[in-house]
Each structure stands twice: as C-alpha cells, then as structure tokens.
Amino acid sequence: MNRSDGRAGHISEIRVETPLQRFAADFLESRIAAVALSVLLGIIFIALFAPFISPTNPFDLAVVSVMDSRLPPGSESFDGVTFWLGTDGAGRDLLSSIFYGLRTSLGVGVASGLIAMLIGCSIGLTAAYFGGRTDTLIMRLVDIQLSFPAILVALMLVTILGKGVDKIIVALVIVQWAYYARTVRASALVERSREYVEAATCLALSHKRIVFRHLLPNCLPPLIVVATVQTAHAISLEATLSFLGIGLPTTEPSLGLLIANGFEYMLSGKYWISFFPGIALLVTIVSINLVGDQLRDVLNPRLQK
Amino acid sequence: MSVFILRRLLQSVAVLLIMSLIVFVGVNLIGDPVDMLINPEADQAEIARVIRDLGLDRPIHEQYWYFLVNALKGDLGKSFIFGEPALKLIVQRMPATLELAFVALFMAVVVGIPLGVYAGLTPESKISKAIMSASILGFSLPTFWVGLMMIMVFAVFLGWLPSTGRGETTSLFGIQVSFLTLDGLSHLVMPALNLALFKMSLVIRLSRAGTREVVHQDYIKFARAKGIRASRIVLVHVMKNIMIPVVTVLGLEFGGLIAFSVVTETVFAWPGMGKLLIDAILNLDRPIVVAYLMITVLLFVVINLIVDILYSILDPRVRLQDIRS
Numbered sequence: 001m002n003r004s005d006g007r008a009g010h011i012s013e014i015r016v017e018t019p020l021q022r023f024a025a026d027f028l029e030s031r032i033a034a035v036a037l038s039v040l041l042g043i044i045f046i047a048l049f050a051p052f053i054s055p056t057n058p059f060d061l062a063v064v065s066v067m068d069s070r071l072p073p074g075s076e077s078f079d080g081v082t083f084w085l086g087t088d089g090a091g092r093d094l095l096s097s098i099f100y101g102l103r104t105s106l107g108v109g110v111a112s113g114l115i116a117m118l119i120g121c122s123i124g125l126t127a128a129y130f131g132g133r134t135d136t137l138i139m140r141l142v143d144i145q146l147s148f149p150a151i152l153v154a155l156m157l158v159t160i161l162g163k164g165v166d167k168i169i170v171a172l173v174i175v176q177w178a179y180y181a182r183t184v185r186a187s188a189l190v191e192r193s194r195e196y197v198e199a200a201t202c203l204a205l206s207h208k209r210i211v212f213r214h215l216l217p218n219c220l221p222p223l224i225v226v227a228t229v230q231t232a233h234a235i236s237l238e239a240t241l242s243f244l245g246i247g248l249p250t251t252e253p254s255l256g257l258l259i260a261n262g263f264e265y266m267l268s269g270k271y272w273i274s275f276f277p278g279i280a281l282l283v284t285i286v287s288i289n290l291v292g293d294q295l296r297d298v299l300n301p302r303l304q305k
Numbered sequence: 306m307s308v309f310i311l312r313r314l315l316q317s318v319a320v321l322l323i324m325s326l327i328v329f330v331g332v333n334l335i336g337d338p339v340d341m342l343i344n345p346e347a348d349q350a351e352i353a354r355v356i357r358d359l360g361l362d363r364p365i366h367e368q369y370w371y372f373l374v375n376a377l378k379g380d381l382g383k384s385f386i387f388g389e390p391a392l393k394l395i396v397q398r399m400p401a402t403l404e405l406a407f408v409a410l411f412m413a414v415v416v417g418i419p420l421g422v423y424a425g426l427t428p429e430s431k432i433s434k435a436i437m438s439a440s441i442l443g444f445s446l447p448t449f450w451v452g453l454m455m456i457m458v459f460a461v462f463l464g465w466l467p468s469t470g471r472g473e474t475t476s477l478f479g480i481q482v483s484f485l486t487l488d489g490l491s492h493l494v495m496p497a498l499n500l501a502l503f504k505m506s507l508v509i510r511l512s513r514a515g516t517r518e519v520v521h522q523d524y525i526k527f528a529r530a531k532g533i534r535a536s537r538i539v540l541v542h543v544m545k546n547i548m549i550p551v552v553t554v555l556g557l558e559f560g561g562l563i564a565f566s567v568v569t570e571t572v573f574a575w576p577g578m579g580k581l582l583i584d585a586i587l588n589l590d591r592p593i594v595v596a597y598l599m600i601t602v603l604l605f606v607v608i609n610l611i612v613d614i615l616y617s618i619l620d621p622r623v624r625l626q627d628i629r630s
Contacts, residue, residue: 144320147609152601153562159586159594162622173337236447240568243449246586259450271457278450286445293441 036287043284046099047106048067054096057153075159088261098280104254105281106290108165112172116234117227119173120180125211128188139185141300142178150175154237158246168247172234180282183226187219196278221299228292232285239281240274255281313613317606324602328595376599382592384585391596395578401471402577404482405569406562408493409500410555416501417508418551422539424509425516436509443506448565452499452572459495467492469574494575500566504558511554515547522546551559556612560605 017025028034046053088094126137143151157171191197192215200210239256241247248254253261255277262273356362363371375381424433458470471492482489494536517527520543528538567579574580578597585593 026422089444107614144323148602148605149561149564151561151567152605155564155567155582155586156328156331156598159598160328232445240449243585244568244571246583256447256449259453263453266453266457267461270460274450274453275457278447281447281450282445285447286442289441289445 002147015193023298028197029263030294030297033290036290036294040287040291041285043102044106047103048104050099054093054099056093056096056098057099058092078120088258094258094272094276095157097253098255098277101253101255101258101277102280103236104248104252104257105238106284108169108238108248108254109130109231112169112176112234112238113227113231116173116176116230117180117223120177121184121216121219121223123177124181124184125188125215128185128192129207129211129215135185138181142182145178146182147151150233150237151240153184154241155246158239158241163246163249164246165252168241172238175237176230176234179226179230180223184219187222191215191218225292225296225299228295232288232292235288244262255284309617310614313610317610320606321603324606325376326369327601328598328602329369380599381596381599383543384590386585386588386591387589391592393602394581394593395596395600397580398581400482400575401575402563402566402570402579404564405493405497405500405575405577406559408497409504409562409566410559412497412501413504413508414551414555417505418512418544418547421509421512422516422543424548425513426520426539428513428517437513438594439569440506440509443502443509446502448499448503449568449572451502452496452569455495455499456572466495468495471576496569496575499572500562503565504555504562507554507558508551512547514552516543519546553586553616555613556608561610563604564601 027037051057082186088097123138127135153175154171157174158168161167161171177221195215197210200214238247238254239259242254242256243260245260247256250257258277259274259281262270262275265273379392383389384391384394387394409558424436427433447448456468459466471489525538525542528542533542562580566575566577567582569575570577570579578600581593582597584590585597
C-alpha cells in the first residue's frame with residue numbers, strides 16, 4: 001500500500017504541464033489578478049443574465065412608478081420592493097438599471113473590440129507580409145490616425161454618423177482598428193523572418209495559409225494584451241460619449257447615460273443616481289486593466305523564469 | 306535639417322487636406338448638406354439663397370474647392386444659434402480652454418514627476434506601491450465621473466469650491482484669464498485637477514521607469530563615488546536624464562488635453578471651446594461643429610510638427626533615418 005502511494009505521488013510530481021495549465025498557473029500567481037479575473041467573470045455573468053437576476057425590470061412601465069422617484073438607497077417602494085441602491089429620477093430601481101446598463105456597455109465594448117480586432121489584424125498582417133509600398137501606405141494611415149486622440153476621432157465620427165447603437169459601434173471600430181493593426185504588424189514583422197515561415201514558403205503554401213495558420217497564431221500574445229486594454233478603453237469611451245449626450249440613445253441606457261441622468265440631481269445632494277453606476281463602470285474598467293496587466297507579464301517571454 | 310523640416314511641412318499639409326476631405330465628405334455626402342448647413346427654420350427663399358451661396362448646386366469637386374477656399378479665408382460658416390461667424394466664436398473661447406489645459410499640464414508635471422521619481426528610487430517601499438496603484442486608478446477612472454464626484458464632495462457636501470463657470474477674470478495682454486484672481490483660481494482648481502489626473506498618472510509612470518533605468522547607469526555610480534550629495538544626484542543627474550522622454554510625451558499629449566477638455570468643460574460648465582462644441586452638437590449647430598473640427602485638426606497638425614522638429618533637434622538619428630527612407 002505504502003509503496004504504491006509513494007509511486008503515485010512521484011508520478012504526479014513529474015506530470016507534464018500543458019502550456020494552457022502553465023499559463024493558468026502563472027496567471028493566478030498574482031492574487032490581485034486572480035481577484036480581478038473573478039470580479040470580471042462576475043460582471044460578465046451579470047451582463048449576460050441581467051433580465052433574470054434583476055430585482056425589477058427598469059423598462060417595464062407597469063412596474064416603474066414616478067411615485068418612487070429619487071428614493072435614497074435602501075428605501076422601500078409603496079408596494080414593498082426594496083431599492084438597495086435607490087431609484088433614479090423616473091423611479092427606476094438603480095440596481096436593476098445598472099445590471100441592464102452593464103449589459104449594454106459590455107456588449108458595445110466587446111462587439112466593437114472584436115470587429116476592430118478582425119479588421120485591424122487583417123490590415124496589419126497584410127502590411128507586414130507584403131511589405132513595400134502597401135506597408136508604407138497602411139502605416140502612414142495608422143500614424144496619422146494615432147496622432148489624433150481617440151476622443152477627438154470619436155467626436156468627429158459621431159457628429160458625422162449620428163446616434164444609435166450600430167453607429168457608436170462603427171465609430172469605436174474606426175477609433176480602435178489602428179492600435180490592432182500596429183501591434184500585429186510589429187510582431188508579424190519579427191515572426192516573418194523566422195525559419196518556420198521560410199519553410200512554409202518553401203513548401204509553396206498559399207499566402208492565405210501562411211498568414212492565417214503560421215503568422216497569426218505566433219502574433220497572438222501581444223494581441224491578447226492589446227485586446228483587453230482596448231476593450232476597457234472602448235467601454236470608457238462609449239460611457240464618455242453617452243455622458244456627453246452624443247452616444248447611445250436613451251432607449252438603451254448604458255452606464256454613461258445612467259451617470260448623466262444623475263448629474264442634474266447631484267447639486268441637491270442626491271448622490272446615488274450618479275455614484276453607483278460610476279462605481280460599476282470603475283470596477284469593470286479596473287478589473288479589465290488588472291487582468292490585462294497580468295496577461296502582459298505572463299505572456300512576455302522576457303519576464304519568464 | 307531644412308530638408309527634414311520641408312518634408313515634415315509637406316506631410317502636415319497633406320494631412321490637413323485629407324482631414325478637410327474627410328470632414329467635407331462627412332458633412333456633404335454622408336449627411337444631407339442642406340439639412341446640416343442651413344438653419345432648419347429658414348424659409349424657401351432663404352434656403353435657395355444659401356444653397357447658391359454655398360455652391361451646393363454645383364458639381365461635388367467644385368463644392369470641395371469652394372469649401373477649401375472659404376476655409377483658407379477663415380470663413381467656415383455662420384452659427385445658427387448665435388448668428389455670428391463660427392470661427393470667431395471658437396477663437397473667443399479658445400483662451401479659456403488653453404488656460405485650463407496649461408494649468409492641467411502644470412499640475413501633472415509638478416505632482417507627477419516628484420511622485421514618479423520617488424517611486425523609482427524606492428521601488429519596494431509601501432508608499433511607492435501606493436503611488437503606483439493610484440496611477441493605475443488614474444488610468445482607469447472615467448474622467449467625467451471623477452469630475453462629478455469632485456463636484457459632489459467639494460462643492461455640494463463640503464461647499465469649499467464653486468462647481469461651475471470661470472469666476473472672475475482679469476485681462477492679461479488682452480486675454481481674459483482666471484488664474485490671477487482668487488475667485489478665478491477657486492473656479493479653476495477642480496476642472497484643472499480633473500483634466501490633469503490622467504496625464505499625472507502618465508507622468509508618474511514615465512518618470513518612475515526613467516528613474517529606475519537611470520540610477521543603474523555608470524555616471525550615477527561615479528557621481529556617488531565622488532561623494533556628491535544624494536539630493537544633488539537626484540535633482541541634477543537623474544532629473545536631467547528623465548526629462549527627455551517626459552517632455553516629448555507631454556508635448557504630444559498636450560493636444561490630448563485640449564481634446565479631452567471637451568469632457569471636463571461639460572462637467573464643470575467651463576466656457577471653453579469644448580463646451581461650445583458639445584452644445585453645438587446637441588443643438589445641431591453644424592457650422593460650429595465643422596469649424597471646431599477643422600481648428601482642432603489644424604492645432605494638432607501644428608503641435609505634431611513642432612514636436613517632430615524639436616525631437617529631431619534633440620535626437621539626430623530620427624532626422625537621418627527619415628531622410629534616408
């Protein structure tokens with residue numbers, strides 16, 4: 001008995017780690033990053049299942065009553081529902097509004113991030129792989145765009161395109177693509193001169209296959225880091241635009257709009273209408289940034305032990 | 306050197322042309338120019354007259370030419386709301402925005418560099434770690450929300466500072482400024498700090514990274530070996546060497562301050578050109594929007610040009626590389 005136990009222990013010690021396991025272990029080494037990741041997962045859960053876990057439906061006019069407007073946190077409505085975070089100017093439960101707001105904010109941020117990543121990667125890879133004039137032209141374009149701050153580009157686009165969820169996503173995609181293109185190009189340029197690409201070229205594989213099956217997977221680590229940071233930026237930018245009243249329409253209140261709604265009540269001391277949605281926004285952005293920070297450390301081969 | 310400046314100048318003109326084309330296409334092709342540029346309350350005769358004036362009945366390439374020529378003459382249309390030339394309105398508000406941006410930049414440097422250098426000199430201390438965590442927070446906090454919270458704490462609950470407007474202004478070389486009167490200063494503190502927070506975090510990170518690199522250099526060791534006072538080593542030898550990246554980045558980021566003041570000005574009702582822009586967008590006062598975009602693009606191109614030239618003076622490698630390519 002004892003002998004077999006000892007052997008089993010020995011075997012498990014030399015067990016080979018898969019890259020994914022090692023990655024997970026490295027990532028969770030930082031306690032802050034682990035907490036940030038679990039908070040982020042919680043937020044994503046809330047965003048996905050907002051209609052099922054919200055105490056009330058803030059869009060259901062039958063439930064919302066103006067009688068309940070601007071109640072402080074913890075007070076009860078006249079039909080017995082407790083508003084843990086208070087209510088806004090129209091009598092909507094703030095906690096439920098925040099759940100729905102997270103859904104909109106995260107949705108817009110992630111959707112625009114994914115589309116921008118797709119477009120930016122394709123363009124960046126094209127630039128790096130073909131080089132020459134294509135590369136010069138694309139990178140000039142990227143440089144020009146990045147010399148203007150994101151908020152200015154976004155303001156310009158929103159003015160031209162107008163309001164609406166789809167238009168905001170288009171604007172955010174145009175704001176972000178250049179960051180992805182630049183990142184992918186930089187790492188693809190390094191990878192392109194490696195032997196495996198030369199080998200693939202010698203095998204007469206098609207351009208498409210070399211770019212997507214050989215180059216792209218090796219450019220992933222920096223891309224993942226940029227994607228997390230950019231998603232946080234996109235969420236923050238969307239909130240800013242919505243706060244300014246030129247982002248999402250009022251029918252789809254994101255966190256930025258909830259905060260803007262509380263602005264007018266702030267001067268009379270009713271802090272909670274702006275305060276709590278802001279905390280939700282802050283926690284979301286901070287946890288994404290912390291996860292991104294840790295990803296950067298884990299994925300950076302120069303820092304690996 | 307002159308070849309380099311000439312090339313950069315030509316590039317800047319090209320960027321300006323491209324941006325003017327984008328704004329023009331945005332207003333005239335994607336949107337309906339009649340809708341966008343003519344006051345919706347105008348009657349038929351007025352509409353016909355403005356269409357003729359703006360050349361909207363001409364082919365599109367001629368329209369663009371008109372737009373360019375008018376822009377060069379400084380004519381970017383009249384505001385629907387104020388009935389005055391859009392350009393004049395923007396130039397009137399520019400000093401307020403510039404004052405806010407400069408004070409924010411000053412705050413970012415005065416607070417950011419000492420904190421960053423301290424964190425770089427003692428990377429393991431508790432205070433340094435707190436400074437770095439605060440700088441992460443500074444990057445993550447949405448500017449507009451911090452502004453609201455500042456108003457809540459300092460204006461509503463404590464009642465220390467006013468929450469809106471510019472306060473009393475005095476004339477300095479013919480420009481109205483707030484920072485010379487006590488009342489103006491009290492109005493200026495919160496918006497400027499709000500605008501500065503993000504850049505402050507950036508300066509902290511830059512000067513910390515710079516300091517950590519510099520303290521291991523041989524000339525610092527040599528200075529120590531010579532018995533130079535620690536304070537002198539930090540203030541002269543370290544500072545001099547971290548200033549180059551900090552100054553470059555701040556030069557580039559100054560434009561960002563002006564663009565971001567749109568948000569801060571809206572929160573604090575600061576009467577600058579950013580507030581004018583947001584009001585114009587909300588009121589569909591398009592000539593002002595177009596004029597603002599063109600002015601800021603021009604401002605940015607000029608800032609980038611200046612930074613490029615300064616950088617090439619500081620670092621000859623940039624210049625040589627550019628000429629060779």
